[in-house]
Amino acid sequence: MSASPVTTTSKRTVSAYPADFQEQYLRAFHFMRLSRVLEEKLGALYRAGGRIVGGVYLGKGQEAFAAAMGVQLRMGKDVYGPLIRDQAGRLAFGEPMTDCLRTYLGAVTGPMKGRDGNIHRGRPRDGYMAMISHLGSLLSVVAGALFARRLKGTLGDSIGATSVGDGATSTGAFHEGMNLAAVEKLPLIVSIANNQYAYSTPNTRQYACDNLVDRAKGYGVHGEHIDATDLAACLTAFRGAAARAKAGKGPQIIVGTLLRLAGHGEHDDASYIPDKKRHTHEARDCIDVAGKFAVAQGWATEADLVTQMEEIRRLVDQTVAKVSKEPVPDPFKESWLALSTSELVEGQNAS
Amino acid sequence: MSGSITYLEAIREAQYDALRNDPAVFLYGQDINTFGGAFKATKNLGKEFPGRVFDSPISEDAMVGLAIGAAIEGARPIVEMQFADFSSIGFNQIVNQAATLYWRTETPCPVTIRLPSGGTAGSGPFHSQSMEAIYAHYPGLVIVTPATVEDAYWMLLDSVALNDPVIYCEHKFLYYHLKSESIGERSLPIGKARIARPGRHATVVTYSAMVHDAIRAAEELQLDGYQIEVVDLRSVKPMDTDTILGSVARTGRLLAVGEAFPWGGVTAEVISRVASEGFHLLDAPPMRLNAKDTPIPYHPNLWKAHRPTVASIAGALRSLLRY
Structure with missing residues (x-):
């Protein structure tokens, strides 16, 4: 895999940023840190055993890329189809932390009521799509929501955004969805977090083009490749993508290079990632990078960051304590209806 | 016209x-x-x-x-x-x-x-x-x-x-x-099967195009004095088990016919439901007839022999009635 030069905007001067950039940056940074603390808690709950029955899938190292997209979106107006490592993006989009915890803990108070778990959550009627495990298959669904709005005449300046990883770009669903969104010229941002490993499979066994952004040309859409460890670069790219999508320029692909700083899930020690990879530029912790940059720009002081972190930890602890006490599903109270038309649900099996 | x-x-x-x-x-x-x-x-x-x-x-x-x-x-x-x-x-x-x-x-x-x-x-x-x-x-x-x-x-x-x-x-x-002649009035809602042809000696449960082949087979058996009931499932899910059981209660014999491949499927589901919920209604082992267990052939000679036909349905009914 020959690495293309990574463009970065972090060397720009303060004056290079638009007026609302600082506010958006700090908001994104907040959600990155909230996400990290929340996910550390999820990891701890998983390792402690008991409450979390399935896996735990973390976005460590991908927070800047995910949050930068999430802060472009408005819950209730835009359509968002996040994937596995988008906790920071979900929070930035407006997902309450309780939706995450309730789904991981299977609480009936949550949006999935214990019927689905962990990262498979959303509130589709609010434009927040609930991923299935089949990678790339949410792309066409987000496109369809935008398509329907355009048909109804309610699209306005709303946009859609969905994310995949390097692995999902190899699926037929990704190709079909990307091509269809381009043919329909929908205002859709597709982020590709190239974290270099799809579970354990390296890029060299995943694709053969120079850089995944090369695919954009084939789809006839705008594409950019950025250093996804750099929040300022991520924000600049996603702000541009959102503006172009709103301006009718069709789908936008943003490819971010980074390294997943965790296993595929908490069950995975990621021993397949060689040590030397962990000391590359892409292995930088985006949260450290973003914090130092904010201080250097004079957008926050070291003391602010410490205070904010204390507040985040308190908030996460409180929410975990609250959700932990909430009821889990009771099979005798479950409706067991897979259809909304209940009269078409077949009678109980004779067993 | x-x-x-x-x-x-x-x-x-x-x-x-x-x-x-x-x-x-x-x-x-x-x-x-x-x-x-x-x-x-x-x-x-x-x-x-x-x-x-x-x-x-x-x-x-x-x-x-x-x-x-x-x-x-x-x-x-x-x-x-x-x-x-x-x-x-x-x-x-x-x-x-x-x-x-x-x-x-x-x-x-x-x-x-x-x-x-x-x-x-x-x-x-x-x-x-x-x-x-x-x-x-x-x-x-x-x-x-x-x-x-x-x-x-x-x-x-x-x-x-x-x-x-x-x-x-x-x-x-x-x-x-x-x-x-015309589209006609709405008859039944989704989820309800239809008695396509009433009878009393045996029931054929089928759906889609096979309904018409089953009716023709029933007409053939009528010449021998048999009244064959044909149930058109209309929707295979939900499946109208009550109408199937009601028919089998009248006839005591069941043949399930489908154009699909034979392993599992709709006809197997029909047989399974009747066997478990209406075993006491049966005077003969329930039968099923499907396409052959190969991909669907191209040439008409092979294609006609691959799927159930009026003749094969009539043949199956005769075996069922002989039991």
Whole structure:
């Protein structure tokens, strides 16, 4: 895999940023840190055993890329189809932390009521799509929501955004969805977090083009490749993508290079990632990078960051304590209806 | 003859009326706009409803995905698969995205997917399949298999009106061959089977094009003095077990007929339900008749021998009656 030069905007001067950039940056940074603390808690709950029955899938190292997209979106107006490592993006989009915890803990108070778990959550009627495990298959669904709005005449300046990883770009669903969104010229941002490993499979066994952004040309859409460890670069790219999508320029692909700083899930020690990879530029912790940059720009002081972190930890602890006490599903109270038309649900099996 | 309508025209009429009655309806599929569809099931609809009939790329996965996203937003899309066989490419979206959506998120998913199904001579292994059993296996889907002009029309309108994903299996063999004087009044809702022909010596439970072959076989046996009852399932999921059991209670003998491959499937489900819930009603072991366990052949000589026919249904009935 020959690495293309990574463009970065972090060397720009303060004056290079638009007026609302600082506010958006700090908001994104907040959600990155909230996400990290929340996910550390999820990891701890998983390792402690008991409450979390399935896996735990973390976005460590991908927070800047995910949050930068999430802060472009408005819950209730835009359509968002996040994937596995988008906790920071979900929070930035407006997902309450309780939706995450309730789904991981299977609480009936949550949006999935214990019927689905962990990262498979959303509130589709609010434009927040609930991923299935089949990678790339949410792309066409987000496109369809935008398509329907355009048909109804309610699209306005709303946009859609969905994310995949390097692995999902190899699926037929990704190709079909990307091509269809381009043919329909929908205002859709597709982020590709190239974290270099799809579970354990390296890029060299995943694709053969120079850089995944090369695919954009084939789809006839705008594409950019950025250093996804750099929040300022991520924000600049996603702000541009959102503006172009709103301006009718069709789908936008943003490819971010980074390294997943965790296993595929908490069950995975990621021993397949060689040590030397962990000391590359892409292995930088985006949260450290973003914090130092904010201080250097004079957008926050070291003391602010410490205070904010204390507040985040308190908030996460409180929410975990609250959700932990909430009821889990009771099979005798479950409706067991897979259809909304209940009269078409077949009678109980004779067993 | 004037005033007559074919099964295919009924499907077009239903889509016309669905588009006319509800602005949330749109059509999405390959070659369906100007061209009017590979079978002309959407003939002129693009002209009559500008901006609501869309040619799609050859992307069954994304076509269904788009329909699901649109349905979440309140649209009621009808997706045309050019042939039922190609729905295998959209399989994941159908069974994992559409079928699970309501259960997982309590969000209705009013998507209708039209599957031009079943064999015609010369169509071969990849333009002849019957997929109803595959989809019926998954929770969260409604599977309809209209056998008459009336049902082709009304069940398509009913499918579009449902707030759940519907797999609408329309039989290609009936497109031009099956005619009716008019569409007729709505008879039964989705989920109810129909006694297509009353009888008292044996019951044939079947659906889609095989209803007509079963009726012809019944007419043949009538010459020998047997009254064969034919039950048209109409929807294979939900399956109207009560009507099946009621028929078997009258006749004591059951033959389940389907054009699909023999392993598992609709006929096996019929037999299983009658065996477990109506064993005491049976005077003979229940029988089933399906296509052969090979891909669907191309040449008419082979094709005719691959699927159940009037002769093979009549033969099976004779064995059943001899028991």
